[in-house]
Amino acid sequence: MPVRVSMRSLDELDPIAAALAPPSHESPQEHQERTLRERAAKQVSDEIDAQLAKEKQHAKRLPKPVKILLLGQSESGKSTTLKNFQLMCEPQAFRAERASWRAIIHLNILRSFRIILDALVLALNAVDLPPDSDSDSSPSYPRPDTELLALRTRLLPLLDVEDALTRRLATLDVDHLHTTPEPARGPLISNIFRRRAGKEIEVNSAVAWKSAFMRDPGGRESFDTQNAVDWDDTEDPGPLLHARSEDMQRLWTHPTVRAILDRQGIRLQETSGFFLDELEVVTSLRYVPTDGHILRARLKTLGVSEHRMRLTDPTRGITREFWFYDVGGHRSMVPKWVPYFDDMDAVIVLAPISGFDQVLEEDPNIYRLPDSLELWTSVVSNKLLQKTDFILFLNKVDILQAKITSGIQFADYVPSYGRRPNDMDSITRYMRKQFMNIMKQASPSPRIFYCHLTNVIDIKATTYVLDGIRDVLMRFHLKESRLIA
Template sequence: MASKPFWGSSTDPDDPLTQALEPPPDESPDERQVRLHQQQEAARVSHEIDEHIQEDKKELDRRKKAIKILLLGQAESGKSTTLKNFQLAFSPSHFRNERLAWRTIIQLNLIRHIKKLLEVLQDEYDESVSAPSASYLAKGKGVAGRPPPAGVRFSTSPLTDQHRRMRMRLTPLLPIEEELTKKLLPEANDRVQDVCVRAGSGWKGVLAAISANNAQNPPPPLMPPSALKNGGGSRPGTADARRSNDPTTVLAACRDDIVALWEDPVVQTVLKKRNVRLQDMPGFFLNDAGRIAAMNYEPTDDDIVRARLRTLGVEEHRFTMEGGQSTSRFGNYGVDLQLGALPGSEWYIYDVGGSRSNRPHWIPYFDDVQAIIFLAPLAFNLTLEEDAKVNRLEDSILLWRTICENPLLSKATLILFLNKMDILQATLAAGIRVVKYVPSYGDQPNDVQHVTKYFRDKFRGYHKRLSPKTRPFYWHETSVIDTRATSVILVGVREGILRAHLQSVNVI
C-alpha cells in the first residue's frame, strides 16, 4: 500500500494557519500589492536576522579557538609596555599604524618631565631665599656700604638668573600639558600624576583629530617661546596664539633651552641634592629631548615601547599573528614545536588597570583565559603610589599569592616576569641595601644575582604551595623597555602558550 505524504496536496479549509495566510476575500489589486510587499520585507528581515545569528555564532566559535592572555600586576609594573612588545614582535603593521597617536603621547611624557624639573628648581630657589640676618645688617652690608632696603631677600641657591630665565622661557609648555591631559581624561585633576586614558575612550581617535587639525593649520615660522605668548607679536585669537597649543611647535621652539637646562651641571647637582632621579621614572625622554623636540620628529619603535600611558579599566586588544614559521626549543618551556599554522591565528590580550581600586574588575576575565603574564618589578625600595605605607615588592608578592590560589585559574599557565632588571641593577649599584627594606634578606651579598634568586625563590615557593594542582613554574628576568631582548623572550612565551593551548584542545 502506498504511503500518503505528510503534507497533502490540498489544504484543509478549517486549518487556522491556512485561514490566516489566505488573502481577504474582498482584497483589491492595490491591497494585494501592499500585502505581498510586506511579506517580502518580512522575509528579508528574517533572512538578515538569520545571517546575524550565523555571524555571531562564527564569532563565538572564533573567540573560543583564539588564545587569550591576561596581563596582571600592580600599577606601573610594565603591563602596557609588554603589550606593545607583543604587537611589535608579532603584529608589526598594526603597531606602526598607530605611530602618529604615540607621537603626541611621547611629547606629553617629555613635557611632564620638564614640568617636574621646573618644579624641583622652583622649590630649590624658594627654600634657599631668606631675609638678611641681623649680623649681616649690623655690618652695613649692601650697595655702597648702605644697609639693604626693607623686604630685600637673598638666595643661597647655586641657581643663577640665567637658570630662572630659562625656566620662564619654558613656561608655555605647561598649559599644553594641562590641555592634552584633559582631552585624554576629561575628569583628570591635579592629583593625577600620570598620562592616563580610560579603557574604551577612543583616545587614539582624539589624538588623531588633534593631529589632523594641526595639519590643516600650518605652523608659522619658528620663533622663540617668548614670541608665542600674548604681547610678543601675537594677539589672542590670532593664528600664532592658536599655534601655541600645538606641542610640536612649542617643543621645537623650546628645544635649545630644554637641552641646556637638563645638561646643566648646576641643575644636575640640585637634582642629586634633592634625591630626585627623573631618569628612573616611567616615560623618561629628557636624554632624547634634542631629537624629540623637532618639527619633523617621528617616533621610533623603542620610543613607543618606552612611552608611559596608564590605562584605567580593562582594555581588550585583538590582533592577528603576522610572524612566519619557526621551529625552536626554549629551555624554560621545553618547547620543540613546528609553528606553521601560527600566522593568522587570533590572540586576545587583556590589559587591566593595576591599582588596588581596579583589581576587583579582574575576576570576569579569569574564566577562559589560557595564560597569565604576571609582571613583578623588583622595586624593593619603593612604595605604592596609592598607599605610601605599602612596599611595592611586598604588594606584588601578595598579589601573586592571590593569583596562584584562585581556583578559576587552576588550568591557566602562569608566567612570571621579574621586570625592571635595569632599575634593580642601578639601585644596587647606587649602594642601596636590600636588607634595609627586606630584613629577612639578612647578610646575603647585595648583588643582582643573589637578590634576583632570593625573590625568584619566594615567588616559586608560593606558586608550588598555593596552586590548586601541580603546574610548571615559568619565569623570566626582563626589562620590557628593551625591545630586542624582550622580543626573544616573547617568542618563547608565545610558543609555550601555544603548546599549552594545543594540548588543552587535544591537538598534541
C-alpha cells in the same frame, strides 16, 4: 466573577493571528496564488535557517581564541608588554600609531619640566625662610641664581603647552566612557584623560584616543613614518618645544637644578616616561618616535581594555586569534580585574623587581616589592584562576642592574635577603625562589612555574621571550582543541 472569552474574540484581540489568517472571502484562484506565495516564502526561510545552522556548526569547529590577561601593579610594564606583542604581530599598525605616541612623549617631557619648575619654586621658598627655622633653610640648600631664574621664566610657557595638550586629549569621544565608568578619585579633567595636580595623565584605553593624532594612511600598504604626523597641525607643540630646546637642555643639565632635585629626593631618571637625556632628538623638528621610544612612552591605564591580534607560529604555519586584556594596575582598579578571571588561558603577571626601594604612588607606606609578592599570592591562590597558567615576568632587570651598580644595597630594603652578595645573579635567584615558593604554597592545585627575567623595553630580548610564550600557548591550545596529538 470569572469571565468567559471565546476563541474568536481571542483572535480578534491578537493582531498577529488576525494578520496571518486567510482572507474571509477568498476565491479559488486567490487561494491558489496565496498558497504558492506562502510555499515560496517558506522555502526561502528554510534556506536561511539551514545556512545559519551551517555557520553555527562551522563557528563551533573554529579554534577558540587564546585569551591572555596582563596583571601587575601600576608601572609594572603591562601596557609595554602589550606593545611588544603588537609590534610582533601587527608591526604596520603599531608604526602607524607613531603620531599618537609622539604626543604622549611630548606630554612625558612636559611633565618632567613641570616637576623641575615646581622644584625650583620650592627651592626659592626654602631660601626665603629665616636661617634657623628648619634644615631646608641651611646655607647648603642650593639656591637658583638670577641666570637660573631667567631660564625658568623663559620656560614657563611649557606649563601652558602641557595644559593645552592635556585639554586636547580631554575633548575626545566622551560617549564611550558611559560604558566604562571609573571610580571617582580626584578632580576629572575629562572622563578619558585626567591629571591630578602634579600627577600622571591617565587614559581609559578602551577609547580610541590615538585617532586624534593619526593621519589617514590613505590605504597605502607601506606607511612612511614621516607621513604619520600632521605637520600642518597648528596645535602641535613640536615647534614650540623645538624653539625652547636649548633652554630646556640648559635647565636639565644645570648643576644647581641637579642639586635641587637631589636635595628634594627627586630622581627623574627613574621615573616612567623619562626622555630628558635625549632632549635634542625628541625636540628636533620633524621628530617621529622610534619603536624604542614608543615602548618607553608612559601613559597610565584606566579600566580594562581588550586587544585582539592574530599570531602565527612560523614553524607550523598556523595562525590563531589571541585576545589580550590590559588592566590598570592602580590599587583602586583591582576589583575591575575579577570579572576577567574565569575565562583566561594564561595570565602574565608583571613584577618589577627594580622597585625594591620604591613605594607605591597611591600609598607611600607600601613598598613596591612586597606589594608585588602580595599580588602574586592573591592571584595564584584565586579559585577562579585555578585552571589558568601563570607566566611571571620579573621585570625591569635593567633598572635593577643600574641600582646595584650604583651601590644601592638590596638587603637594606629586603632584610630577609641577609648577607647574600649584592649582585644580579644572587638577587634574581633569590627573588625567583620567593615567587616560586609562594606559588607552591598558595596554589589550589600543583602548577608549573614559568618565570622570565625581563626588560620589556628591550625589543629583541622581549621578542625572544614572547615567541616562546606564543609557541607554548599555541601548542597547548591546539592540544586542548584536539587539533594536534
